[in-house]
Amino acid sequence: MFEGLKQRFHDVLPASGFCSLRAEHERTEMIRVRQNVLQPIQTSEDEGAMVTRIVGAGLGYAAASDLSTEGLRRGVERAGYWAEATARKSVFDFSRVAMPHPRGEYETPVAKAWDSMSLAEKIAMATRECERLKTDDRIADFEAGIWYARTTTLYLTNAGGEARRVTHRVYPFLRVTASEGTASQTRSLGALGICRQGGLEILDGAGFMTDGPQLTEEALALLKAPNCPSGKMDLLLEADQMHLQIHESIGHPLELDRILGDERNYAGTSFVKPEYFGSFRYGSEHLNIVFDPTDTQAFASYDFDDDGAKAEKLYLIEKGILKRALGSTISQARSGIPGVANSRADTWRRPPIDRMANVNLEPGNASMEELIGAVERGVYMRANNSWSIDDSRNKFQFGCEYGRLIENGKLVGVVKNPNYRGVSQTFWNNLKMVGDASTVQRMGAINCGKGEPNQVMRVGHVTPTALFTEVDVFGGE
Amino acid sequence: MQERFYEIADHIVARLKGDEVVILTFDGEESDFVRFNHNAVRQAGSVTQADLGIDLIRGQRHAEARLALTGERQGDRTRADALVAELRARLDFVPEDPHLLYATEVQSTEKIGANELAPADQALGAILAGGEGYDSVGIHAQGPIYRGFANSLGQRNWLSTHTFNLDWCFYLRDDKAVKSDYAGFRWDEAALSEKMKSAGAQLGLLDKEPTTIKPGKYRVYLAPKAVQEVVSILGWGGFGLKDHKAKISSLIRMTEGDGKLHAAITMRENTGEGVSANFDRMGFVKPDQVVLIEKGCFKEHMVSPRSAKEYGVPTNGADTYESPFSFEMDAGEIPTAEALQQLETGLYINNLWYLNYSDRPACRMTGMTRFATFWVEKGELVGPLNVMRFDESIYRMFGSNLIGLTAERVMILANDTYGQREVASYRLPGALINDFELTL
Structure with missing residues (x-):
């Protein structure tokens, strides 16, 4: 490759000046079977590169798919044009940033390679799991699928930086809808x-080949269930809701580019x-949040x-106290x-910005049994299906697919x-048990x-189940 | 780009075997992006991309792929040949697709827009000059966008358009800001200057002690940009035939129950007066109009070719997700100039943010106020309002609780740039609503 x-x-x-090239090739495959009909398999071969230059105080970018010498020359010239054109108009003197020149190689460890199973076999597997979802006439829609991406990145700099990275990602999905009337x-x-890095072994741990019938049973049970009650009560959140709670109300607020105001026109x-870093009580003493790309x-x-910075595991919040921001070399x-x-770009088309990688809640x-046993009156929720939060990441509302009362x-x-x-x-300070x-x-x-x-980014969250007190809970119409 | 696309299309078509059919699509752009913060440049750059879609068909079997083109002719041919060979091998074992439908009647079209854009550095100079003295933050994007279609039956469709889209805020402090946009086809610095002066003047309205209100039901005016957020959510699973048939549509009560909106609500996909391409990815030319909701009643679905085949109805050129691209609502009778007076006491909401369904079958949605939202008493702006969360059903806000729509509508060009610059538009009125539920 490359x-x-x-x-x-x-x-x-x-x-003169800093210059880097981030070349990326990505092949993706999406196998999706809906209502026992194989949908068109989506294969993509994407390739291109982003040139970054710092000229004087200015920073410029240029991206294209043409990786020939002439294509690269045009990219270097265009990035230089933008760096020079904005040198005296920038938010910062970018010549003051010590850009890294990394050297290394990384590849996702894979136990069972994607290509170890033929495409026909993978289609048969997805079809089988799709078929298992339809057990009742009230099942109106159902699908099973697997997405795979192999991303190869080569990062080069003008001072000898050379980092190669190959990641393998697998994302299995099952979805079933039960319907009666409206x-x-x-x-x-x-x-x-x-969503995880690895190979087909991910399917085994994810429940892709075991959980389908239970999902159908739960969808049917929900049709007959009463609405979630309203009121302030304890809330027990499963990992498949916790990850989005962490993402929206801890991950995004800690992004340094948001704190610096870069995102005020869009993401918020x-x-x-x-001044909060080092002393602010973000949550209860049970709250330990790490940035862990390792x-x-x-x-x-x-x-x-x-941008070539060495990734390491670091505490963002320790025993509830805010320690560190999600801020990259430039934002720091x-x-x-x-x-x-955490300087990350979604593809070669975009310059990197401050992003989450894996932002995780440490287990307690x-x-x-102990979590459930600690609740006198509350609701257990799992599987996020709705999310909304204000632009300063404060007032949030989430919805889940499935709830059970705890009494x-x-x-x-x-x-x-x-x-x-x-x-x-308030919410994170009401974290009672992890x-x-x-x-x-x-x-x-x-x-x-x-x-x-x-940019649409791939992020990870490793999290346990957690219990919160005094939460405003409610149901549908 | 058009020549590049047609050249590789001819190359692929010439190498088909037997009774193979191929459908090819093209998405390209040559864009300049400048994002700024505190009226200074944060990131500036250019992106050139060209993406080829290939759907190789043999009978009812087919296989799809996408390929990034480099612009280097021989290299692109070699990579396309390899991908077509892979798809051809796949046709030997994939099952027949009962829902495959593609256009067989050749309807070639071409729409090539003029380039009336200013050089990007000139535009940037004007933007920074207009923002002088303000805490200005946002993005300017400009350049040509290309969409193409070709098939082995001889059809060729092309759209090229040169657009700019400046989307920015003037911030006063904290989260109090005036959000504005200037988008179109012909860059006019006088028009930009007027827009920036107007935004600056509105900023003064925010320079008062913000009001905090309690949750409850309030009379509100949603300006067209706020209405855009509401109808954008409806476009996510509200109008598509597949979502209705799969019982997951947010508007299911309109098609299978007794759900109705206010008689003043008429919504349509108006491709004829929009900016998006009038052809879809399977070669069907879209009708000028699809009436989605008429006088409060559900009228027509958005129907993709796959749904058309699956459910035995004609397609109307909808995309895979069956979402509108040239969305418009009919105007009402309230003069915009009288919106404040008719609001009397309540919230004047310029922007909403981060909407999501809180009860999809009931089409109940939640979201936040954002930017310039004002508390109004006796038809006068009292001052800015601290952000509030709402949780409200479409059947109330655009149904039983709708007082009326404004007589004037605003054309809004989409500024989404996920993967590529979007070509879509909205034409929307403002909406005056009673008993709008604020929850947090």
Whole structure:
């Protein structure tokens, strides 16, 4: 992959200033069977490169698919044009940033390679799991599928930086909708959030080949269930909801570019102020949040970020106290706030910005039985299906696919349309107990939107089940 | 780009075997992006991309792929040949697709827009000059966008359009800001200057102590940009035939129950007066109009070729997700100039944010107010309002609780740039609504 690219890049390097090339090739395949009919298999071969230059105080970018010497030369010239044109008009003197020159190689460990099974076999497997979802005439829609991406990245810099990375990602999904009259209820495998790095071995751990019939049973049960009750009560969240709660109300507010105001026109700002780092009580003492791109099975792991910074595991929040921002090399230089290696771009088309990689809640000590047993009156919710939060990441509302009442320490009846709302800091300070390692799941999202121009990012969240008190819970109509 | 696409299309068509049919699509752009913060440049760059879609068909079997084209002729041919060979091999074992439908009647079209854009650095200079003295943050995007279609039956369709889209805020402090946009085809610095002066003047309205209100039911005016957020959510699973048949549509109560909206609500996909391509990815030319909701009643679905085949109805050229691209609502009778007076006491909401369904079958949605939202008393702006969450059903906000729509509508060009710059538009009125539920 990228044969001769290094030489061609060095052939067109400018005489001075920082210059890097981030070349990327990605092949994706999506196998999807809906209502027992194979949908068109989506195969994509994407390739291109982004040139980044710092000239004087200015920073410029240029991206294209043409990786020939002439194509690279045009990219270097165009990025240089933008750097020079904006040098005296920029938010920061970018010549003050010490850009890294990384050297290394990384590849996702894979136990069972994607290509070890033929496409025909994978189609047969998805078809079989789809067929198992339809057990009742009230099942109106159902689908099963697997998405795979192999991404090869070569990052080169003008001072000898050379980092190669190959990631393998698999995302299995099952979804079933039961309907009666105008009522419908949907259940899905892990809220469509079981996204991990690895190979086909992910299917075994994800429940792709076991959980379908149970999802159908739960969708049918929800049709007959009462609405979730309203009121302030305890809330027990499964990992397939927790991951989005972490994502929206911890991950995004800690992004340093939001705190610096870059995203105020689109993704929003943050209630977190620069002076909060080091002392702000974000949550209860049970709240330990890490940035961990080193977990090789999590969805957003890597060795160097897209600006070449070395990735390492670091605490963002420790025992409830805010320690560190999700801020990259450039954002750290602009703000003076400690950050992490999180400069990431969704594809070669976009410059990197501050992003989550894997932002995880560290497990506690409580078993699932102990978590349930600690609740006198509350609701257990799983599988996110709705999310909304204000632009400073404070007032949120989430909905889940499936709920069960908890009374006197025991799970009782199923409730439909479970929703809850709250304010970030209050909510995390009401974190009462955190599940132990047996409740942890590796979750993620393939579609986190942010940035101008827009970028859709793959992020990971490894999280246990967790219990909150005094939460405003409610149901549907 | 057009020549590049047709050249590789001819190359692929010439190498088909037996009774194979091929459908080819093209998405390209040559864009300049400048994002700015505190009226200074944060990131500036250019993106050139060309994406070829290939659907190789033999009878009812077919196989699809997408390929990034480099612009280097021989290299692109070689990579396309390899991908077509892979798809051809796949046809030997994939099952027949009962829902495959593609256009067999050749309808070639071509729409080539003029380039009336300013050089990007000139536009940037004007933007920074207009923002002088303000805390200005946003993005400017400009350049040509291309969409193409070709098949082995001889059909060729092409759209090229040169557009710009400046989307920005002037911030006063914290989250109090005036959001504005200037988008179109012909860059006019005088028009930009007027827009920026107008935004600056509105900023003064925010310079008062913000009001905080309690959750409850309030009379509200949704400006057209706020209405855009509501109808965008409806476009996510509300109008598509497949979603209705799969019982997951947010408007299921309109087609299978007694759900109705206010008689003033008429919604349509108006391709004839929009900016998007008038051809779809399977070669069907779209009708000028599809009436989605007429006088409060559900009228027609958005129907993709796959849904058309699956459910035995004609297609109307909808995309895979059966979402509108040239969406419009009919105007009402309230003069926009009288919106404040008719609001009397309540919320004047310029922008909503982060909407999502909180009860999809009931078409109940939640979201936030954002940017310039004002508390109004006796028809006068009192001051800015701190952000509030709403949770409300479409059957109330555009149904039983709708007071009326404005007589004037606003044309909004979509500014989405996920993967590529979007070509879509909205033409929308403002809406005056009673008893709008605020929850947090």
